[in-house]
Amino acid sequence: MSDIVTHTFATDGPISLSVGQRSGDLVVTAADTAEIVVELRPAGADGEDLAHRTQVEHRPGALRIEVPRTMSVLGRSTSVDIVVTVPAGSTVDATAGSGDIRLDGRFADVAAKCGSGDISVDTCDDVRLSTGSGDVYVNESAAASVRTGSGSIRFGTAGGSVDLESGSGAIEVEQPLTDGRISAASGDIRVATVDGRVELKTASGDITAHRAVEGDLRARSASGDVFVGIVAGTAANLDVSSISGSIRSELDQADAPGESDRTLLLSVSTVSGSIRLNRTT
Numbered sequence: 541m542s543d544i545v546t547h548t549f550a551t552d553g554p555i556s557l558s559v560g561q562r563s564g565d566l567v568v569t570a571a572d573t574a575e576i577v578v579e580l581r582p583a584g585a586d587g588e589d590l591a592h593r594t595q596v597e598h599r600p601g602a603l604r605i606e607v608p609r610t611m612s613v614l615g616r617s618t619s620v621d622i623v624v625t626v627p628a629g630s631t632v633d634a635t636a637g638s639g640d641i642r643l644d645g646r647f648a649d650v651a652a653k654c655g656s657g658d659i660s661v662d663t664c665d666d667v668r669l670s671t672g673s674g675d676v677y678v679n680e681s682a683a684a685s686v687r688t689g690s691g692s693i694r695f696g697t698a699g700g701s702v703d704l705e706s707g708s709g710a711i712e713v714e715q716p717l718t719d720g721r722i723s724a725a726s727g728d729i730r731v732a733t734v735d736g737r738v739e740l741k742t743a744s745g746d747i748t749a750h751r752a753v754e755g756d757l758r759a760r761s762a763s764g765d766v767f768v769g770i771v772a773g774t775a776a777n778l779d780v781s782s783i784s785g786s787i788r789s790e791l792d793q794a795d796a797p798g799e800s801d802r803t804l805l806l807s808v809s810t811v812s813g814s815i816r817l818n819r820t821t
Contacts, residue, residue, distance in 0.1 A: 545580040545591040549598045554629035554648065561607040562637040570628040570645030576603055579623040586610075586618045594620060607670035640674070650681075658691070675709070692727070704762075710745070718755070728764070746813070751820055752776075754802040765813045769820035770804060779807040782815055789817040 543628040551574060559566055564583060576598070595606040603626070612619045619639070626632075628646045636654040643650060647664040658674040661667055667681040678684060682699035690708040695702065701719040704711050710727045713720070718736030722729055727765040728745040731738070736755040740747050746764040749757060753771050770776050770791065780787055808815050 543582075543588060545582075545588075545594070547576075547577040547596045547598075549603070550574060551576050551601075551627060553601075553702045554627045554631070556602045556631045557624065557626055558602070558604045558634070559624075559632070559634040559636075560605070561620065561622060561635070561639065562609060563639055564607070564636070565621045565639045566634055566636060566641045567622070568624045568626060568632055568634075570626055570630055570643070570647050570662075573625060573627055575625070576627075577625040577696070578603075578605065581621040581623065583621055584618045587620060587627075588674075590618055591620050658752075663802040686810060716753075752804050752806065754804050756805040758807045760809055761813050762811045763813055764810070765815070766808050766810060767816045767818070767819050768806065768808065770806070771802075772819050772821060774802040774804050776804045776806050778817075779805075780809070780815055782810040782813065783811045785810045786814040788815070790819055791817055 541616060553715050573641045578596055580594055582588040582591045582743050589610060589637060590610060593608050597604045605622060607620055620787045629648050631648045632643060632650045634641055634652045638656040640657045641652045641654055642660045644662050649666045650661055650664045652659050653670045653741050657671060659669050659671055662675045665682050667678055667684045669676055670687045672744045673690045674688060676686050676688050676693045678695050680697040684702040686693055686704045688709060689707045693704050693706055693711045695713045695716040699719055706720045706724045708726045711722050711724050712730045714732055714736045716733040717731055717738055721739045724742040724745050729742050730748045733751040734749050734755060734757050735753040739758045741760045742764055743762045744764055747759045747761050747766045749768045751771055752767050754774055759766050
């Protein structure tokens with residue numbers, strides 16, 4: 541087994557971390573610590589040499605890790621997995637050619653991009669993520685921009701505006717969404733609760749908004765079905781249409797809402813998919 545190369549630095553607060561690697565996994569943990577620890581874990585042929593040649597540059601408030609390019613010889617794979625511990629509240633900017641990126645703990649702003657690999661982020665202020673092929677998970681972020689070419693997106697708590705897009709894969713938002721744009725070329729979209737201005741769009745997937753409380757919800761699907769559950773007590777102003785799909789609504793006709801009533805502007809359209817509107821709690 542190859543030896544792990546370790547670097548340790550003292551710090552008096554959060555830092556700005558920059559990581560660039562071609563192949564290998566990256567794990568960053570934000571913790572209550574006054575120390576930065578970097579572990580370079582060799583993998584594959586000549587991995588130990590690559591770990592020793594990896595640049596680890598520290599200056600006050602910043603750390604840069606850069607893994608040099610390698611040439612594959614006779615099909616042999618060489619890579620370095622990177623494990624870093626930084627103070628909570630640090631920022632991260634990471635790029636990987638192929639490999640998973642995982643960030644555990646509380647961060648400030650996060651930007652991560654990989655050609656092929658999954659990305660997972662625990663908690664941060666703002667997140668910008670992109671992967672060509674891989675799944676993305678964000679537990680909690682105030683604002684977000686997430687892209688995956690082929691893979692699913694799962695989002696927990698969004699404190700502000702989110703923009704989520706998948707070329708091929710499902711998208712799910714688990715907690716109330718107040719401001720968001722979600723689109724999938726081929727994949728289902730599921731949102732637990734809509735409570736603001738939200739746009740949902742997919743070409744060939746189903747759209748489900750389990751609870752619509754109030755705000756402005758627009759849902760578009762070409763060949764997928766759309767379901768919206770409208771919370772009891774919310775007055776809905778509907779604009780619903782389908783070219784060849786069925787439309788079923790369990791909502792009662794009602795007078796115009798009063799000034800104190802919750803209101804929902806709901807616009808739903810499909811080409812061949814069915815539309816169903818229900819009351820929910």
